[in-house]
Amino acid sequence: MKLQILSVQSCRRQILVLDEADRILDAGFKYEVDAIISQLPKHRQTLLFSATQTKSVKDLARLSLKDPEYISVHAESVTATPERLKQIAMEVPLDQKLSMLWSFIKSHLRSKILVFLSTCKQVKFVYETFKKLRPGIPLKCLHGRMKQIVRMAIYSQFCEETSVLFSTDVASRGLDFPAVDWVVQLDCPEDIPTYIHRVGRTARFASEGKSVLFLLPSELEMFRKLQAVEPKIPIQLRKANTQRMQSISGLLSSLLVKFPTLTEVAKGAFKTYLRSIKKQKDKEVFDLFKLPIDDFAASLGLPMTPKVRFIQQKTKKNTESEETTDSENNEDGSRPASYEKQQLESLEEAEDDVLFPKESSVEIEDNPAAVLPLKKPKKKKLKINVLRPIGTRIKYDDEGNIIPPLAALADAQHVDVLVRPDKVKERYEKLKEEMKQRDKEDKVLHRQRLREKRTKEKMKLKRWREEDEEDDVGFDMDETESGAPKKSKLYFNSDDDADEKSEDVRLKTDSVSIAEQEELALRLLNSMHS
Numbered sequence: 001m002k003l004q005i006l007s008v009q010s011c012r013r014q015i016l017v018l019d020e021a022d023r024i025l026d027a028g029f030k031y032e033v034d035a036i037i038s039q040l041p042k043h044r045q046t047l048l049f050s051a052t053q054t055k056s057v058k059d060l061a062r063l064s065l066k067d068p069e070y071i072s073v074h075a076e077s078v079t080a081t082p083e084r085l086k087q088i089a090m091e092v093p094l095d096q097k098l099s100m101l102w103s104f105i106k107s108h109l110r111s112k113i114l115v116f117l118s119t120c121k122q123v124k125f126v127y128e129t130f131k132k133l134r135p136g137i138p139l140k141c142l143h144g145r146m147k148q149i150v151r152m153a154i155y156s157q158f159c160e161e162t163s164v165l166f167s168t169d170v171a172s173r174g175l176d177f178p179a180v181d182w183v184v185q186l187d188c189p190e191d192i193p194t195y196i197h198r199v200g201r202t203a204r205f206a207s208e209g210k211s212v213l214f215l216l217p218s219e220l221e222m223f224r225k226l227q228a229v230e231p232k233i234p235i236q237l238r239k240a241n242t243q244r245m246q247s248i249s250g251l252l253s254s255l256l257v258k259f260p261t262l263t264e265v266a267k268g269a270f271k272t273y274l275r276s277i278k279k280q281k282d283k284e285v286f287d288l289f290k291l292p293i294d295d296f297a298a299s300l301g302l303p304m305t306p307k308v309r310f311i312q313q314k315t316k317k318n319t320e321s322e323e324t325t326d327s328e329n330n331e332d333g334s335r336p337a338s339y340e341k342q343q344l345e346s347l348e349e350a351e352d353d354v355l356f357p358k359e360s361s362v363e364i365e366d367n368p369a370a371v372l373p374l375k376k377p378k379k380k381k382l383k384i385n386v387l388r389p390i391g392t393r394i395k396y397d398d399e400g401n402i403i404p405p406l407a408a409l410a411d412a413q414h415v416d417v418l419v420r421p422d423k424v425k426e427r428y429e430k431l432k433e434e435m436k437q438r439d440k441e442d443k444v445l446h447r448q449r450l451r452e453k454r455t456k457e458k459m460k461l462k463r464w465r466e467e468d469e470e471d472d473v474g475f476d477m478d479e480t481e482s483g484a485p486k487k488s489k490l491y492f493n494s495d496d497d498a499d500e501k502s503e504d505v506r507l508k509t510d511s512v513s514i515a516e517q518e519e520l521a522l523r524l525l526n527s528m529h530s
């Protein structure tokens with residue numbers, strides 16, 4: 001909830017109206033309210049509205065009220081909450097909350113449900129994960145980190161559509177959603193007025209509605225406080241039916257693996273929830289150190305419990321305190337009552353600078369910049385321990401005797417035992433001979449391969465030429481223009497040796513051809529004479 005001063009030029013205005021006056025008058029808006037009042041005439045009418053009106057003289061004195069009159073619309077009402085509202089509280093362990101909420105939504109698919117959570121990151125986490133798990137009803141989310149125009153769009157959608165809206169306390173006051181069937185308070189409200197405003201989102205005017213408040217075992221004091229309110233809040237404590245509950249921690253784990261960005265959202269939800277508990281003023285209800293933190297992290301699907309500085313500091317301090325001297329303890333060995341308080345106070349003072357934004361905003365908002373410390377954390381310097389003993393590594397030989405490392409260099413007396421130069425020389429010679437022999441063998445092998453290759457090539461060439469000659473003999477009997485017979489074609493000319501051979505082949509072929517021709521001519525002549 002934020003208050004924005006648009007213009008304070010109102011000296012002629014006669015009436016000041018403050019809706020949700022108890023909230024507007026609390027410390028968070030002091031600067032803005034004082035600025036507005038300073039611009040208004042002293043003689044004016046001041047109207048304050050709220051379902052949980054402040055009667056604090058201190059608050060009212062700030063407004064310079066003269067003879068204030070308290071008017072209650074429900075003065076005759078026996079209950080502080082709407083008459084048609086059915087209210088129940090359920091004890092649910094922290095690690096079962098999400099599974100319980102999931103099961104609740106799955107069994108109320110035709111209801112319009114408004115779910116309240118403590119922080120923006122929790123809203124984001126539940127909205128993103130449940131959306132991916134597809135419960136069978138439209139889901140929406142609303143929180144203080146959203147722009148006003150987006151918030152208005154979500155508001156309109158939720159007014160019109162049967163759906164589930166996950167929200168922070170940004171929707172706990174002043175918003176008039178029609179026909180909300182259920183208000184689910186997944187996280188315990190900070191105080192009784194917040195409870196009344198939250199449940200007031202249903203059963204409005206003449207309509208009916210139901211609300212359920214999830215309480216951790218450590219938060220049951222809130223139930224007793226609600227019962228003690230006057231006029232009464234008719235709320236009943238019921239046992240959760242865990243048999244009908246569908247556990248979703250496994251599904252959430254799978255989602256986090258599939259969508260790694262969700263892991264960061266889950267970590268944010270985890271941390272901001274713990275921070276919100278730590279920040280609560282009512283320590284009778286909210287006790288951070290009673291929470292099953294590891295189980296809570298696992299229930300969000302996180303594989304490991306994220307580190308939370310203020311819890312670690314507390315745990316560390318507890319461990320250290322166990323080692324303190326008896327002088328700090330009472331005679332019976334117990335710790336003085338003030339000790340724990342002191343520890344917590346000093347811890348809170350130290351953490352507040354680092355963990356909480358010093359904003360006037362009432363909603364617990366997860367400003368990452370506010371979480372970061374202003375000073376850069378100093379990098380841990382690497383220290384080299386020069387006094388560390390060196391050379392203590394033990395080596396064993398084949399027989400299991402200990403060989404000190406670098407013994408040959410460090411201790412000349414044992415050099416002979418460890419390294420024998422004559423043997424080394426002998427070994428080198430042997431290796432050298434072997435290398436030479438292998439080299440020789442390699443050369444021979446290489447030459448042999450070359451020879452084989454060349455022979456193969458020659459053979460191939462010879463075969464081609466022979467084939468070519470055969471072709472010439474069969475089909476190329478024409479003479480050239482000069483009368484000489486055509487030369488056989490030479491396709492490959494890569495080798496001198498091959499050239500000579502081809503010449504022989506060609507000459508032979510030519511001579512046979514002429515002889516045949518002569519023989520043919522003689523036969524013709526003989527046949528003519530005969």
Ligand SMILES: Nc1ncnc2c1ncn2[C@@H]1O[C@H](COP(=O)(O)OP(=O)(O)OP(=O)(O)O)[C@@H](O)[C@H]1O
Nearest residue numbers: 020050051173174175176178197200201204205206
């Ligand atoms: N006399 C009336 N006749 C018909 N409808 C009414 C009447 N009074 C209130 N309503 C309806 O009841 C609903 C709640 O009214 P309104 O928002 O003014 O309540 P409110 O006290 O300001 O609530 P809150 O501050 O808790 O949000 C509205 O939808 C409004 O139209």
